[in-house]
Amino acid sequence: MKNFFLILIILLVNSCQSQENQNTINDSILFVDIAKKFIDSDEYFINLDTGAMMFEDYGKFAGSITNDTVFVSKNEFRIRIEDSIVEQYLKINSQSLKKLFVLNSNQEVVDSIDFKSFELYDYSNHQSYVASFTGNKGLENQIIISERSTDSKFCERSKNMTTNDSKYKKKILSKFNLLDKEIDYFGYTLHKSDTIAIVSYFDLFDEQGITLFLNNEIKTDSMKGFGTVRKVIPIPSKKLNEPNYIMKLKTFSAEKHFYTKIVGFNFIEKRVILHKSNTLQ
Known part of the structure; x- marks a missing residue:
């Protein structure tokens, strides 16, 4: 090896x-990730998983994105993607990401971030599909978890x-x-x-x-x-x-x-x- x-x-x-x-929690799917911060703004993002998309749909998905610019700076370029397009091709519903809770090192809820939009994110010519969020400063690199998973009797x-x-x-x-x-x-x-x-x-x-x-x-x-x-x-x-x-x-x-x-x-x-x-x- x-x-x-x-x-x-x-x-x-x-x-x-x-x-x-x-x-156990019946009929539930809990989302967990690490909050990332945009370089030139105080907003946060998580990467979207494109693994569920069929190969032939990649072109259709990219072609459906209009030039609805959200943010432009020297380092970053962000374009909004309609919720319906993400739901159709990536099978992700914005309601499931409406509010994500921030956990500290003791796995306790200490804050939250709110969903803003789905976006095409370009950073130094590296492109990815993301969901952006707003929230208090200093939450980058913290664990974020979906709302339904914060019930202590299930955690x-x-x-x-x-x-x-x-x-x-x-x-x-x-x-x-x-x-x-x-x-x-x-x-x-x-x-x-x-x-x-x-x-x-x-x-x-x-x-x-x-x-x-x-x-x-x-x-x-x-x-x-x-x-x-x-x-x-x-x-x-x-x-x-x-x-x-x-x-x-x-x-x-x-x-x-x-x-x-x-x-x-x-x-x-x-x-x-x-x-x-x-x-x-």
């Missing part, structure tokens, strides 16, 4: 006797990652023949008798990728080109015994931009969950 690849190792060691999951706090345990880190790297100089991120946490370890690893002789392990066994190695893990942040969960973490990722091709992925752990079924489109189903 070497050479120019990013590897995310998720290990669950030992066994765990757990009760059945409780406190189970996930534990923080420990990143300064050199002894445990050395044990994991030795087990999988990894080199310390090629590690971008290492963190682990305990859940009852189980241990989760997350290692972001790359080397300049192979392709990038993310590999998931459970109980020292590879669960999937199909996640290619995801970039490097910069930070792993705990987020509230919908169910007991299913902690979730949001990974802040960067790619070599867009070093000024980051994106996020949510990974969860089911300790009852002993499996890793990679949540799609930053939602908890």
